[in-house]
Amino acid sequence: MTIVSVDSLVKRYGELVALDHFSMAIEGGEIFGLLGPNGSGKTTAINCILGLLPYDKGTITLFGEPMTPTSYDLKARIGIVPQNVAVFEELSVRENIDYFCSLYVTDKSRRRELVDEAIDFVGLSGYEKFRPKKLSGGLLRRLNIACGIAHKPTLIFMDEPTVAVDPQTRNHILEGIVRLNHEGATIIYTSHYMEEVEEICSRIMIMDHGRSLAQGTNTELKAMIGMGERLRIEVANADDELIANVRSLPSVISATIDQGFLCVDCKTGAHNLVDVLELLQCRGVSFGRIYAEPPTLNDVFLEITGTELRDER
Amino acid sequence: MGQTFKYTFLSLIRNGGVLVWALAFPIVLATMFYAMFANLDYDAFGRDIGLIVVDDEAWQARDNEPLRRTLDALTETGSSSGGDGALIAMRTAPDEKRALEELYAGDAVAALLVSDSEPELLMKRDPADSMIGVKQSVVQTVLESTEAIDTTATNAIEQRLRGTADMSKLSGENFVNDLESVLSSTIGADYSQRISITENAPDENARYYYALLGLAALFAANLGLVAMNELLPGTGAVGARRSISALQHRSQIAGSLLAAWLLAFLCLLIGFLYMDVVLRVGFGHRELACVGVLALGSALATALGAVFGALPKLPTAAKAGILTGVACVGALFAGLYGTACMELADTVASLAPWSVYINPAQGISQAFFSLYAYDSMTPYGFAMLGLAALTLVLTGIAYLLYRRQRYVSV
Known part of the structure; x- marks a missing residue:
């Protein structure tokens, strides 16, 4: 069932077109990744979907119904984890979670259970009486998440939830997201960190300049580009002639030297490594460490747009 | 809505x-007023004012009878401003030389002698006594008032007697005695009667405290500003999160503003109790009605703060700054900043009576004043109606402004 449907969305800020006929369809049970560099329109799209921003053209439906600022029935099924931490500075961890949960759940005893579960879920047990200013950045992000998911929404929007957090907290957050999905939530996850999106998202959309550039599973996206794998071979005494020779191999897309490593992008094929190593041996070039890596989403983005995903980690 | 009320209250009180502006600042300012007005307490210079009178033949002349009687009356217990002492502490001296000696040797502030049939005051200079000028003014006022009243009363009685009394009974030498006997038989023994037109003695200082409560209410408006500001999606992530929640906007607004109102009321109540119980400011012994003013005044303040909180396209600090400016201007026209300011406020109120109803500080001050100055509750009722009407108007404006800002940006 299509939970979120966005069709030809246009949003302008004066002359700037933030969303340019943007379309998206998200099925129930997915972790849908929205990947793009800063300024690509991810947050604008999310805000329009949530009714926080008016838009100029297009249609948006959630759970099959149009979303308006007064669609309280729809809102009851949605949770958000915004990019900026949205908690009250004067309330404790428990008070914050309880308050935001109370905006959806009126039954006190049920809400108490949900708050306890949310605190456990994000790993804030022991910090319940702390106020936000006493929490580290990572714990604050966890609190931000708890406030958004305590009421057990069926559709969760997570807008760059791991910005400026330590690796341990990031892993904790990503594990939590997967757990939420297993419990039945559909999650829309926006980020400019391709590693996270690759790790947890079942389907990914790459967007830039307010447009959808490509979408599919991780595998499908990588299959869209010509590159099958990237080889990195540690070489000594590489010269321009060697690089030219490597480039002349039929499966090679590009070849460069980077800090003592011969980097070769190859098309999909079963013998790419053998071909390159044979060439090196013929030329009498000694080599050391060898790495063979599949293409990344950055490679996909690069091939589609000609530029790299900006602000990579 | 209950949880919104609870957590907004907690958030604001922390x-x-x-809270410094809404609670502590008015208490501090009231204490400063108290210290300042203590120096202006009439009881400090309204009793036992030393006066040396040259008791010679000229003083004993018949023309000076009214002045002698007046001074005698003012040396009696009960004539002081506090009612428990005498206004004048009079001593006599046989001649001018001795009077001056005694004037400079003692604590008297002036010497009175009759020169060329006219009373004359000789004032002492004493830089060490900061109140000497005020006391000398009192003495001079007594002297001048006695002369003026004497003249006026004499003319008035003569005119009345011409119409009612047997003028043939009035003789030159025993005029005063004859006059009294004629008066008592025609007009009555009591020539004048002191009546009070209000329950409470006039107290100009009290108005400054009323104006201070008006200012305190405007400072408490910051609570409404913060409460409303945190509901707007465009002012921050908290507002955005709240605006896309399942709780209706009306419920969130009501819960938030009710919490702000309660806290504003409590802050004002504490300030009021401090003034009433500790500083003994006069509120006309109508404390319950005063609580009504506080309740309505804090509602008005909350509504005003909500209007500012809902102003579009302004950062929160700017909104708070503008509100502070409005509070200070409102207090100006409530007369808070001194005598000249109070006169300005009275002048503006008399020239433009409607201005009282658009200035919350003045409206609140006026409500308290009406309780103190009037026996009837009618002026209080009108003042409260004005506050209620302004509250409703501002609440409506705040809601309309909020509705226009349901988006994080346009």
Whole structure:
């Protein structure tokens, strides 16, 4: 069932077109990744979907119904984890979670259970009486998440939830997201960190300049580009002639030297490594460490747009 | 809505910055007023004012009878401003030389002698006594008032007697005695009667405290500003999160503003109790009605703060700054900043009576004043109606402004 449907969305800020006929369809049970560099329109799209921003053209439906600022029935099924931490500075961890949960759940005893579960879920047990200013950045992000998911929404929007957090907290957050999905939530996850999106998202959309550039599973996206794998071979005494020779191999897309490593992008094929190593041996070039890596989403983005995903980690 | 009320209240009461303005600042200012007005307490210079009178033949002349009687009356217990002492502490001296000696040797502020049939005051200079000028003014006022009243009363009685009394009974030498006997038989023994037109003695200082409560209410408006500001999606992530929640906007607004109102009321109540119980400011012994003013005044303040909180396209600090400016201007026209300011406020109120109803500080001050100055509750009722009407108007404006800002940006 299509939970979120966005069709030809246009949003302008004066002359700037933030969303340019943007379309998206998200099925129930997915972790849908929205990947793009800063300024690509991810947050604008999310805000329009949530009714926080008016838009100029297009249609948006959630759970099959149009979303308006007064669609309280729809809102009851949605949770958000915004990019900026949205908690009250004067309330404790428990008070914050309880308050935001109370905006959806009126039954006190049920809400108490949900708050306890949310605190456990994000790993804030022991910090319940702390106020936000006493929490580290990572714990604050966890609190931000708890406030958004305590009421057990069926559709969760997570807008760059791991910005400026330590690796341990990031892993904790990503594990939590997967757990939420297993419990039945559909999650829309926006980020400019391709590693996270690759790790947890079942389907990914790459967007830039307010447009959808490509979408599919991780595998499908990588299959869209010509590159099958990237080889990195540690070489000594590489010269321009060697690089030219490597480039002349039929499966090679590009070849460069980077800090003592011969980097070769190859098309999909079963013998790419053998071909390159044979060439090196013929030329009498000694080599050391060898790495063979599949293409990344950055490679996909690069091939589609000609530029790299900006602000990579 | 209950949880919104609860957590908004908690959030606001833990906001130290806002509470300083709403609670601590009025108490501090009231204490400063108290210290300042203590120096202006009439009881400090309205009793036992030393006066040396040259008791010679000229003083004993018949023309000076009214002045002699007046001074005698003012040396009696009960004539002081506090009612428990005498206004004048009079001593006599046989001649001018001795009077001056005694004037400079003692604590008297002036010497009175009759020169060329006219009373004359000789004032002492004493830089060490900061109140000497005020006391000398009192003495001079007594002298001048006695002369003026004497003249006026004499003319008035003569005119009345011409119409009612047997003028043939009035003789030159025993005029005063004859006059009294004629008066008592025709007009009555009591020539004048002191009546009070109000329950409470006039107290100009009290108006400054009323104006201070008006200012305190405007400072408490910051609570409404913060409460409304945190509901707007465009002012921050908290507002955005709240605006897309399942709780209706109306419920969130009501819960938030009710919490702000309660806290504003409590802050004002504490300030009021401090003034009433500790500083003994006069509120006309109508404390319950005063609580009504506080309740309505804090509602008005909350509504005003909500209007500012809902102003579009302004950062929160700017909104708070503008509100502070409005509070200070409102207090100006409530007469808070001194005598000249109070006169300005009275002048503006008399020239433009409607201005009282658009200035919350003045409206609140006026409501308290009406309780103190009038026996009837009618002026209080009108003042409260004005406050209620302004509250409703501002609440409506705040809601309309909020509705226009349901988006994070346009």
